[in-house]
Amino acid sequence: MVQEPVVRIQGVSKKIGSKTLIDNLTLDIPPGQVYGFLGPNGSGKTTTIRMMVGLMSITQGDILIQGSSIKSDFERAVSHVGAIVENPEMYKFLTGYQNMVHYARMSPGITRERIMEAVERVGMQHRIHDKVKTYSLGMRQRLGVAQAILHRPKLLVLDEPTNGLDPQGIRELRDYLRILAKEEGTTVFVSSHLLSEMELMCDTVAVIQQGRLIDVKELNHGDAPADGQRETAFDVDHPAQALELIGAGRIEGSSLIVAVDRSAAAAINAKLVMAGISVYGIRVVTRSLEDQFLEMTGGGHIG
Numbered sequence: 001m002v003q004e005p006v007v008r009i010q011g012v013s014k015k016i017g018s019k020t021l022i023d024n025l026t027l028d029i030p031p032g033q034v035y036g037f038l039g040p041n042g043s044g045k046t047t048t049i050r051m052m053v054g055l056m057s058i059t060q061g062d063i064l065i066q067g068s069s070i071k072s073d074f075e076r077a078v079s080h081v082g083a084i085v086e087n088p089e090m091y092k093f094l095t096g097y098q099n100m101v102h103y104a105r106m107s108p109g110i111t112r113e114r115i116m117e118a119v120e121r122v123g124m125q126h127r128i129h130d131k132v133k134t135y136s137l138g139m140r141q142r143l144g145v146a147q148a149i150l151h152r153p154k155l156l157v158l159d160e161p162t163n164g165l166d167p168q169g170i171r172e173l174r175d176y177l178r179i180l181a182k183e184e185g186t187t188v189f190v191s192s193h194l195l196s197e198m199e200l201m202c203d204t205v206a207v208i209q210q211g212r213l214i215d216v217k218e219l220n221h222g223d224a225p226a227d228g229q230r231e232t233a234f235d236v237d238h239p240a241q242a243l244e245l246i247g248a249g250r251i252e253g254s255s256l257i258v259a260v261d262r263s264a265a266a267a268i269n270a271k272l273v274m275a276g277i278s279v280y281g282i283r284v285v286t287r288s289l290e291d292q293f294l295e296m297t298g299g300g301h302i303g
């Protein structure tokens, strides 16, 4: 069964004066994913996010959240959204918990239990009764996320959440975003200009450049079937001869690169050796998202 997208960005453009910030952007975001929005600085990520959460008007097109239009049914559309776009408001001299209680007053029907559940989702239960001024940046951000998910939004939107975090903080963020997507069923939409982070964090990544969508990639986190085909490099002494013998693949430097599964790789190795070609090494070539991104954007700077 194909699940309805949580967000449908439909032909959205944003113009300010004569400048086109976003150019006819169309994107469906499926439920339950950590969905990345990747692009260099100034490519239009924040502008798109601001339109998604109703902080900026849309020049053309529409954004539907759980089927409700941000243009014509704003209240309902944003009721499905939790977001940290600007720095969340916090009282530093109150505890995390007191901040949560204060914040919860804005949404009717939030119980003590729900507050603690949200706190646990982001792994802050052990520090929640400490004052916010003692928190690291990562902890403040978690408290912000706990606030943003209190009303159980279908969609959580985070603009560049890894900015300023140390590697440990980034790892924790990654972990609790996964938990949110999995256990709370929240779709997480997260922007970044850093490919390496997106690769580790997201199920799917949409790539934007100069206000235009240039690609959408699903990432399988290395759990491709064991018998799946992978680009495999055979480092040999006579690559041209190897290519002729095998009749497939391409040459890169002194390697023959062929897409094969494990057993075919072994067979090719045997064939090469029997034909008197020396094989110095066999390795799986994984093209990182970064390579692919550089290819797509023609080697443009990516932060």
Ligand SMILES: Nc1ncnc2c1ncn2[C@@H]1O[C@H](COP(=O)(O)OP(=O)(O)OP(=O)(O)O)[C@@H](O)[C@H]1O
Binding pocket: 016, 019, 021, 039, 040, 041, 042, 043, 044, 045, 046, 047, 048, 193
């Ligand atoms: N209010 C505005 N008026 C005119 N131009 C703007 C306005 N806001 C943003 N821009 C321009 O629109 C483009 C996209 O900006 P945006 O902030 O959305 O990019 P971004 O991908 O989020 O980048 P960053 O990672 O640097 O925040 C930039 O060239 C920016 O200078």
